[in-house]
Amino acid sequence: MTQETKTRGHESRDVDVSRLARAVLVLLAVWAVIHVGVWWFYQDLRTRDERRDVSPSLVEAAPPVPPEPRLQVDPKADLQEYLRNQQQLLSSYGWVSRAEGKVRIPINRAMELIVERGKPR
Numbered sequence: 210m211t212q213e214t215k216t217r218g219h220e221s222r223d224v225d226v227s228r229l230a231r232a233v234l235v236l237l238a239v240w241a242v243i244h245v246g247v248w249w250f251y252q253d254l255r256t257r258d259e260r261r262d263v264s265p266s267l268v269e270a271a272p273p274v275p276p277e278p279r280l281q282v283d284p285k286a287d288l289q290e291y292l293r294n295q296q297q298l299l300s301s302y303g304w305v306s307r308a309e310g311k312v313r314i315p316i317n318r319a320m321e322l323i324v325e326r327g328k329p330r
Contacts, residue, residue: 300315300316300317301313302314302315
């Protein structure tokens with residue numbers, strides 16, 4: 210610090226505008242090169258994908274919206290119907306898979322068979 214600076218209480222020299230302008234120009238040039246490079250890179254990727262017939266997104270499209278009305282009109286009746294269907298399944302004979310030879314038997318009969326065969330070990 211010079212004696213003059215001490216007496217004035219502040220720096221008397223101005224900013225070197227030419228150095229500042231050169232720094233700004235260099236930063237703008239670097240910015241432009243980066244942006245052109247990224248643009249070129251994405252254009253290259255897009256043309257490669259078009260040649261390979263790649264879908265634009267790996268995310269599946271949303272399923273179609275079901276037709277109106279989409280609200281449950283009578284939830285209690287729907288629940289009763291569901292419980293009735295489940296009870297019918299639990300109390301009837303039927304095929305689960307004919308190909309695999311699997312059948313469904315009533316739950317009460319299944320419990321009786323377990324009791325007859327004894328406790329499984």
